[in-house]
Amino acid sequence: MNTNIDNLNSVRKPKIFNQSMSFVEGWYWVLPSQSLQTGEIKAVTIFGKDLVVYRGKDRRAVILDAYCPHMGTSLAEGKIEGNELRCVLHRWKFDAEGICVGIPNVDEPVSLKAKTWPAAEQYGMIWVWTGETPQQPLPFVLDWENQDFDFSLGSQFSIDCHPNVLLLQGIDTQQINLVNKLPLKMVLEKQELNQNAIIFSTITNINGKSFWLNLYRRFFNNSFNYSVCYWYGTTSIVSFTNDSTQLHIIFTTRLLPGGKTAGQTLFMCKKRQGILGKLINKLILKIGKKISDRLLKTNDKILETMQFDLKTPLKADLSIMQFINHLERQKPLTWESWLLVRSREREEEVREEREKREKWRDELVND
Ligand code: FES
Structure with missing residues (x-):
């Protein structure tokens, strides 16, 4: 496959991705x-x-x-x-x-x-x-600035698996097809939105019959418009869209000690007018909850015992490698202090702040 040594190195020896005490400013x-x-x-x-x-x-x-x-x-x-x-x-x-x-x-x-x-x-x-001044917006749905939307909160969840590994399931196309038995041939296109956000998307025709596919067709027709947008490597927005219907499932997570995940699900869809519109949105948001529960349950045992190491990348793993490389280019912070990793400048600032505080205390004592 078309990749280079640098990319492979950051995939095999990452400094941020899947590391038990690593996270980025966000x-x-x-x-x-x-x-x-x-x-x-x-x-x-x-x-x-x-x-x-x-x-x-x-x-x-x-x-x-x-x-x-x-x-x-x-x-x-x-x-x-x-x-x-x-x-x-x-x-x-x-x-x-x-x-x-x-x-x-x-x-x-x-x-x-x-x-x-x-x-x-x-x-x-x-x-x-997790820094002094926000450098990026809150995670948002692409093209949805200033749009009215309905949303509902899902459940909080925890899993003995790193947030990065958990969330990349959304772009593991081999797994999506096999585990969910989807009759799709999914090829994801990537687009970096900014230093901290990357989106993978595809438009694929769906064939075949199953309960989930039939339900999907009711709202989204035969076209599978699917995207996953990652923010800070720890929040993913999984979107199913067509011209009239949109469903966005947000999995927002935090790393816990020991490389575990604490997360929360959220569901969003564009606001509809009238009582019927409200009812339809309620139903769409409920479907979002069903899908997210299923996604979280499907692989939980596999993920909890997995030792992630992409030793043999195939072309189908390209999106996973792109996700890891994107995350590796972000600003890593130090556990507990939230200082930039190896930031001499910041350490200097902290030292000055500490000295000022000590001087103030000394002055008080001398008074
Ligand atoms: S410890 Fe808070 S006011 Fe003294």
Whole structure:
């Protein structure tokens, strides 16, 4: 097959793909929006970093490092006052930017900031960007900017398999045909949308009969328009589309310690008008849930025992290699610190921040 040594090396000896402590800078799911009410604080651990998420009076979700910058008390034990969070131990108060805005019995302002992380809410989920400033948008459906859509949340799932390996099942065409017994000859075309997103798509005619194929034909006719768009190697949007009907299934995942996956499914379709339109969309979203449950169940045991190593790539494995190479070109971050891997500059910044903080503490002590 047409490949080169560099590509093969990154496939056989990846530094990010399928590595137990590797992830890239990006947007990742935190919690379903509905599980964080106004005035609530929740503790979460994402890529080894302990965080708290809270929702103040303005209903905005705020994400902070979990421990108080004064003495390390868990901010999850604190209390929300308006849009601010008060630490439970010495009652220091932090605003939504993490700035310390009040210390009981201390009049002069203290220049101190709890570390905050960019947060967003979309598709009924709270998301965090694992860097200082978001460089890319939240995962989105291609050509759907400014479109109205209906969506529903599916189930959370976990599997003893790396997110990258789990999600590439969507482009493993040999497996899709064989396991699902689909009478298709699928050839995927790839397109890189940006540094962090890549889409694989195909339009194939379907023949044959089965319950699933008949159901599919009811909505999508004889043409199998299928695409999988990957964001940050850990969120995939699996799309089935035709001119009138679209179904998008989002599998958004996070890496857990030990190379396991925690994930959440979401379903989306274009908004339809009227009661009938709403009913049709409800049905489409339900079908999405059925398909996603089936996809997650089909290979779970195989994936949990698999030692992924693409030793003998065939032409049919080209998309898998392209996915791995795309992921290998992204910015890897360090587990727990979320610093860029081998970033001297960043380490320098952190050292300066630490020195400033220590200087401030020394000044306080000397006073
Ligand atoms: S530990 Fe939080 S205010 Fe002291």
